[in-house]
Amino acid sequence: MDGLFDAQAHIWNYTFKFINTMSLKCAIDLGIPDIIHNHGKPMTIYHMAKALSINPAKSRALYRLMRVLVRSEFFVEVGISDEDESYWLTPASRLLLNHNPFCATPFCRVVGGRLMQEPWHYLSDWLTGDRHLSPFEMAHGATFWDHAERVPRLNRLFNEAMASDSSLVNHVVLRECGEAFRGYKSLVDVGGGTGEMAGAISVAFPDMACVVLDLPHVIAGSKGKDNLTYVEGDMFEAIPQADLVLLKSILHDWDDEDSIKILKKCREAIGSSSSNERGGKVMIIDMVLNNHGGGDKAMEDQLLYDLAMMTYLNGKERDEREWAAVFTSAGYSSYKITHSIGVRSLIEVYP
Structure with missing residues (x-):
């Protein structure tokens, strides 16, 4: 018993x-x-x-x-x-204190809100149905991105959540993986939001021209300074030319087909020449499933995040084999993975 x-x-x-x-x-x-x-x-x-x-x-x-x-x-x-x-x-x-530069409260408010809780009630219907709509779309009649554009509070909270996360990631990436940026003259942060990540890089590397590319409603009110500028645009249409293209927590929002489209645009952006003798590259900060040193809690975080991407966006987290297949399909020749960012990794991808 x-x-x-x-x-x-x-x-x-x-x-x-x-x-x-x-x-x-x-x-x-x-x-x-x-x-x-x-x-x-x-x-x-x-x-x-x-x-x-x-x-x-x-x-x-x-x-x-x-x-x-x-x-x-x-x-x-x-x-x-x-x-x-x-x-x-x-x-x-x-980490929940408002004055903490890595404050996680915006992220908790987004995920814990009614808008993000409702789609989970549609997960079983989505799994047994044949529609491509995400559970989020089934619950709310529009994509998450459409909601963020229409609802200022959601847009603000989401931008704040991404900015606070970027502050934490910056702290680790620039300290432990700074060499990956050294020697390059230009960088574009695709989907870079309000510019927290690119801003930190621009300060750490003052000779590097840094550009944040994002949708108009995301970067509205953002002002560039020194070697940091903002450009309105759609990553599915065009990405500004640069030696480095950065994708932080971007590709997990999309399925393989759309991720390949984004990576092809990135490949066009870095071109065949670069101011660095090593050539241009794409730098991805995202999860690599089953490949980290964080123990059971980190493993559970990865698996739960994967289901969240599936439910909210029709996106996915990927293991190394899945990443390699996406890179090959997008026309890249090789990649390098550095595991040092909590449950995420830095992936350098070469044309």
């Missing part, structure tokens, strides 16, 4: 797992990480409820929320007594 109860507990755990996501979103919406950080020391439920203007009658409910968030390792109990639990930050909740 123990095995049956273990099986039931496993089912219950995954049935209610969405509560972890919603509890985290609640903590972000209330501003709990910043409230505790600003307090300067571990904070009791009483002081937390007072700072958050929570009805005193619901202070016990706040304790119950924090109990789950402690279990999820977003907070830690400090100096516990029977009547006075105190809470402090963990590395994960520090």
Whole structure:
């Protein structure tokens, strides 16, 4: 019988797992990480409820929320007594602080919002149907990209999420993989959003002319400076000429057919000549499934992200064999993978 109860507990755990996501979103919406950080020391439920203007009658409910968030390792109990639990930050909740340059709250707000939750109810219908529409399109009648263009708040949150992620990636890439950029005179960041990635590269390499290519509504209001400029455009139509073409978290948004189209445009952009004696190349920052050193948690992140790309965009994460097939189909001769960016990798692709 123990095995049956273990099986039931496993089912219950995954049935209610969405509560972890919603509890985290609640903590972000209330501003709990910043409230505790600003307090300067571990904070009791009483002081937390007072700072958050929570009805005193619901202070016990706040304790119950924090109990789950402690279990999820977003907070830690400090100096516990029977009547006075105190809470402090963990590395994960520090990444949720608004002043943190790598702040992950925009990403959590996008994924945890109703817009992104609804498509999962259509996944089984999508799998058994013959329509090419993504579950997101089935749920909302338009693609994610169309929604981002029409809904300013979604566009802003998505851009903020990508910018904060780029800040974290920049920190690692420029420190550990900076040699991959050295010696090149020009770079175009395709789908570069508000320019967080290209901006950091332009500062690190002041002699490199850096261009951010993205759709008009994405880069609206963005202003270039020094060796950084913004260009409105569609990567499926044309990409500005450059020695380096950067694709950060772009190709996983698309199926193989569209990814090959994008890569062919990139190949046209780097051409057959380059200011660098090694020639031009495409630099991809994306996941390579089953190829990382992050352990079980990183593996689960990759698999969940793959399902998210499938559900929201008809995209996919790829293993090395799948990447190689896409590169060959797009006319490239070779590639090199560097594994040093969390669950993602840097892939250098050569014509």
